[in-house]
Amino acid sequence: MTTVRLEIDEKTVHAQEGTTIFEAAESAGIKIPHMCHEKHLKPYGACRLCMVELVNGAKKKLVASCVYPVEEGLVVQTRSDKLTKMRRMIIELTWPVSQDLAKEFGVIRSRFRTETSDCHLCGICVRHCSEVKKLNTVYFKGRGIDREIAIVPGLGNECNYCQECFGFCRGGKIIQEFLYE
């Protein structure tokens, strides 16, 4: 494995080729806000909170750090006004699930109609069930704005013995799904 050198928030960071910007930042003690990333699961890139700015001269590009592979000479900014504006909007859009992040970014309310949502579809339960447990009992149902998590009808029994994903859930949606099932 070759090591590459990149710059994150003006700090030089060494990382192994094949890893992501998010991992490189973490190893250097730089925290990037995130919701859907979970260490033991494959990077997913859905919440977009972990987006960072890639600086290339005067040009800047937004990329999702959890899925973007490290490259020699990358210059990365994890904090900027632009990123803060975007992150605040994402927190508003997932209101009220991410309260700890809301506090960090000073968001006190959402400008949108807030239904009592307890799930922002980070998919950790689905991915844990599929990647770690290889059970595929929890899945995404529907697409677009109708997307939701669900337990495959008739397979709820599996969950009785496992319940591992409950601990990861921020909003408690999966527990409700299980009780309902």
Added chain:
Amino acid sequence: MTRLNSIKDLEIIRTACVLEQKRKPITVTVCAGTGCATCGSTKLADTFLKEIQRKGLHERVALRRSGCHGFCERGPVTTIMPNKICYLQAKPEDVPEILEKTIVEEGVVDRLLYVDPQTGGRISNIDDIPFYKYQRRELLEKISAIDPTAIRTYFAVGGYSALSSVLTKMKPGEVIQEIKDAQLRGRGGGGFPAGIKWETTANAPGETKYVIVNGDEGDPGAYMDRSILEGNPHGILEGLIIGAYAIGASKGYFYVRQEYPMALDNVKLAIEEATEHGLLGKNILGTGFDFSVSIHRGAGAFVSGESSALMNAIEGHVGEPRPKYIHTSVQGLWEKPTCLNNVETWANVPLIINKGADWFNSMGTEGSRGTKVFSLVGKVNNTGLVEVPMGITLREIIFKIGGGIPKGRKFKAVQTGGPSGGVLPESMLDLPVDFDELNRAGSMMGSGGLIVMDEDTCMVDTARYYTDFLAHESCGKCVPCREGLRRMLDILTDISNGNGREGDIELLEDLAEVLQQASLCALGKSAANPVMSTIRYFREEYEAHIRGKCCPARMCKELVRYRIDEEKCEGCGLCEKGCPNGAVSKIGDKMYAIDESKCIKCDACFAACPDKFKAVQKINTNGIAAEMAA
């Protein structure tokens, strides 16, 4: 079937096919495309066949069922070669007269010809009809000239000659260079240079490579790819085989929507016929090149037209886009280098090889070469499929080819590029059709949908319609796209219901920015275009909804009322018959009235009221009546 083992075999069979067609000097072509088929072209063609036999004309008259002719507004389209006589909207009962007058007496049936709306004169030659006259039909020309279910008709028009010259005279690198020289850009929407994509795939490390035809056309109102898939599947296949040779792929996929049954049938048949003739499979035309093709049926998700989602779908996963920080041309299908192009892009390849990159470059603008197929639909006289050189203005397409707006209404806007595109107002009509120009104007070329809107179309409602479509067709994986579109839809629905608030426009703009910057795939990144372009060009219409609680186009149900003008009502009663909810009743000898508590604002009474009375009126909350008949 004969397997063609060499280039010579191909030329022999081609000569045979040409002679076969020459034996019958007259060809009656009936359009069997989906549009004409719904207007009864299947029965029309059957009747032709029967009558040709009955009249004993079968020795010199051939019948051909071709793909889409494009003039769908007036289907079924029948042409009689070699005199290029075009009959529109012919019925089976017209067939004996057509044969008698056109073939036996060598005249024309006047009443079935195209009537010029300006001069009132009748036009018999298909090339003189304005709809066709101003087009440049390079890709679509073959569709009218072949039977998509018979490979021999494709051979007769020079089919697979591009492939044979590529396999015998060109090295893979030369083919790529030719496509690069032609500056062919992807016709699916993005407009990425095809030659560069091919080159990246060819140079990517790895033995196994794939080529894919993206036939997952899903834009509302668009059917360009459908018509090419149905009408000239061999043209696409030939382009694909050439691409595979250039890139070094030995396996290809046709991704076709399940909703296109005829396209699926014709592509399947084309692949079978090509395989039987040795144009697919091992040792193609005896040149040692191996290539095979499979069909993958789309399962109905719009987002699967996105390249990485499409590849996920072929792999058997849910059609969700994946991050493309490593291009699919390097790591695509099963993580192998994959070259994916749109149907129209592949179909352009044989033309470029046959006629040369210089010919292709002679059409179009600096940044966009060649021709582009558009489906021209909506409030326009000649709806249909048109092919024009790049650089032509939108005005020429809509008014010269499309024949303007029906019923003397005023043009308001044209929506280009499907749900990811934008809406352009009259002031932008002289914009040339060009990838970059359209992007700068806040819209996009997309795959080629052109939806024309007249003054009765509400722009807020239009934005709401597209946002609703995208909100349900997004895969729902990333937050900005799923939640952003959900909230945009909420706000737009509020505005069109008269519940808009100050600040809504600014909130929409903020949301649009996050969608553009943060979404995972191109669907989300471009999903704000309908909203942004309508705000950009029709901001006052949003403000009228929000501040005045008024829909200037009188389309938003919650903001209009219906009433009957006592002075104008003649008591014909059609409105009462039309009302599904019993809201219209007779109140006097010659008068009807609408009970607003029962009115469901379905527009039926308004549509039913005869033009000569125009008694049923739509009123806005600001009191201005719409005196037009629907």
